[in-house]
Amino acid sequence: MDWGMRNRIARMFPTGSGNTVMLAVDHGYFMGPTRRLENARTTIAPLAPFADALALTRGILRTSVPPESTTPIVLRVSGGATILKEDLSDEVITTPIAEALRLNVCAVALSVFVGAPREHQTLKSLADLVSEGEATGMPVMAITAVGKELEKRDVRYLSLACRVSAELGAHLVKTYYCEGFDKVVESCPVPLVVAGGPKLDSDRAAFELAHNAIAQGARGIDMGRNIWQSEHPVAMIKALRAIVHDKATVGEALSILEREKKVAPTPRPRAASA
Numbered sequence: 001m002d003w004g005m006r007n008r009i010a011r012m013f014p015t016g017s018g019n020t021v022m023l024a025v026d027h028g029y030f031m032g033p034t035r036r037l038e039n040a041r042t043t044i045a046p047l048a049p050f051a052d053a054l055a056l057t058r059g060i061l062r063t064s065v066p067p068e069s070t071t072p073i074v075l076r077v078s079g080g081a082t083i084l085k086e087d088l089s090d091e092v093i094t095t096p097i098a099e100a101l102r103l104n105v106c107a108v109a110l111s112v113f114v115g116a117p118r119e120h121q122t123l124k125s126l127a128d129l130v131s132e133g134e135a136t137g138m139p140v141m142a143i144t145a146v147g148k149e150l151e152k153r154d155v156r157y158l159s160l161a162c163r164v165s166a167e168l169g170a171h172l173v174k175t176y177y178c179e180g181f182d183k184v185v186e187s188c189p190v191p192l193v194v195a196g197g198p199k200l201d202s203d204r205a206a207f208e209l210a211h212n213a214i215a216q217g218a219r220g221i222d223m224g225r226n227i228w229q230s231e232h233p234v235a236m237i238k239a240l241r242a243i244v245h246d247k248a249t250v251g252e253a254l255s256i257l258e259r260e261k262k263v264a265p266t267p268r269p270r271a272a273s274a
């Protein structure tokens, strides 16, 4: 692996724990103005200093992140379907590698929809992107997307989707946590980070997800809604950092959350649910 690619990966996985806390704010690319991400700039600004990377699209990067920012960027480069359509797997590459290089990002990310109607199309996109990434020093993160079929997220399916992604050359895979996650880790030869999924019932549940994933071999989280749909997003990301980087227990994370609620910026007014 050439220096450029190694450098990009190192920037996303800072020294110390070697793990990463990515902040996912790319939901609008198929969900539109997701609750509490309606104004991306406002959501991202207080959280960016505590993220090891921001996962977003070129549109949100250009409009909502100041170019002075030093937070590494993971650029989503796939899209083309929205939640208004039945088949979310109909994605293509929406941003060329040349633009990712110009935007000085640390990695590009795309969804693969294993088992979905457009499986072949998305896997071909991954393979093509890896070829370009290898040629230019740009790491590629595959995202094992399930669209609306959240029930797909079990050990058998995720092991298959992650392994296929790695076989096609992904340098990093974003997937979901599941029962038996250690088996997903064991059969995937590249680092895994986990998404949070829709907002969970409690902060404890989000901490348990992150804690169990790290304990079973994940190299980090790439979490969105369980952070920025919280009443206290900054306190939430700080507590998650303790789990990912400092091996904090769930109980310790809850204590950090309570402590940080008192020092974090005033919580936003409650928005109508969506």
Ligand code: R5P
Pocket (backbone or CB within 6 Å): 024, 025, 026, 027, 028, 055, 143, 195, 196, 197, 198, 222, 223, 224, 225, 226
């Ligand atoms: C889907 O919109 C993206 O891949 C998200 O980045 C991913 O699902 C992580 O965000 P969350 O933790 O909200 O699921």
